[in-house]
Amino acid sequence: MSLLDLQKLATGLSRTWAGFLRDWDRSLRAGNYPETTRYNYLLAAAQLGRYLGESSPDPDADDAADDPCAVTRGHVEAFQAWMIDTRSASTALNKHKGLQQFFKWLLIDEQAIDRNPMDRVRQPKTPRKLIPVLRTEDTSKVLDACKGKAFANLRDEALIRLLSNSGGRLSEVGNLLVADVDLHTESVHFHGKGAKDRRVRFGPKTARALSRYLRARDKHKGAGLPQLWLAERGAAALTPNGIKIRLKRLGQAAGVPDLHAHRWRHTFAHEWKRAGGDTGDLMLLLGWTSEDMPRHYGASAAAERAQETQARLGIGERV
Template identity: 65%
Template structure:
């Protein structure tokens, strides 16, 4: 994927001044070896701010302030942009943009183009903690049933779903798998996680069988020499995160399982681990978490079920 073309797409509709700053920031991000997804999200946040200020220039000028380039952005601009994001998208999206903009204006301060970031006194948008329902055995079985045929897409999609179900990996981690990341001798996958942190995770027997079947089918494809693990039905461009996201949604629609996405299997993995009495520290290692707040959040929607299992095991009130 071309970095220049990506940047041009992200910066569509911006003035030359905004584009120049984002181009230079992207050079810094690439020099810092930031993952492509992180670079994209950071640049998109800044570009969306720029487009918002350009599209609403007349209204902002009426209020006494317009921003011809990023160095003229003030606290009021950021607060207006965040309010617009909350109103038109969601509070969680506004929070993600806030974090990306923090990095952008921090860079401008480091470049000495600004004395102080306009976000210095802007509060992060408050978000409600949403309980994400797990994607358990019954629904997973329905989704896998849509992949029971022997064509290439069914075999590939079955392997992808089995990997999510068996490992609890992130969407970007599964999409980013390379052929060399599979070790069928140890039944493990090497995931390239957030923050450039690699980890090797074991997969179960059914996932191993699905992967083996896929590798045999893959070897007969025209793009078999590609280092990427997941090949397309046609052509040679590997399946992207977005491609997997679309595939999961379509499989869910066919299976009549609503809101199917990869993260629900991640929550299910955490729930099953806790239900079995697994160690929290080990769970953090397997799922690639650095913060001990994450185990409390994941699988929270099924916490009552776990509590009932513990209650039954302890036999409180039944021992006398």
């Protein structure tokens, strides 16, 4: 995170809060935390500080608004409830996790507080929803929308096939370098969360699409750039955010609403579990370390298997 971004996050905070955020960011960078993780952590702490100074109904919140070392459990719980009311339970949960790390740092690393105000603050309960997966026909529609020999057509087909075939995160696929793709072994080197790298194989259709794109890329103005994905015009990389926007437009053109990269990741896990694939292997392929993730991602597959079994058994249909 740049100094400018950090100053923007600290807007409206006291000098003490801003100083702690600066020092925490340095500690996170020293720990090699990904930039997105650092930003989310720092944002949670900054939002708590601004809430205490601007929105807290607690008349005793002034000290905490000036110094995070004065934050109490009550302040955190009020902030969490406010987040649920003004945003959502899932957003409040993300803030809870960020604040856990912030006050843990203040307690253990900085030794600035004697007691963690997060102790006994419950995580917000969030509704567990079945994630909608992309059917094969949906992906086919999106690929049809990419048909053509122009640079953008070849790039988009390679991108979509890789997302669908690998189950990679948007950040992993979007930040690939040319050097990360090995067409000889038909594999790609993903740089995952928490500096956890892994190599994932892809199939012949994806290999063919990547090969065609790379040939077109060699003739592009940005051919000398290290990034795999290039913008259609000029010598510039196509960023993960640019890919996100592009996928949304392709989804609209193909008649597939709410299209985003993560849906292919859910679909990958869904199809793996439907086919009876090993959970440990799935965790390795998708870069997971917690078994909660395959349970969460596999819920839609479990529901579909139950429905298929129900239809096959025909309970109540024989009378």
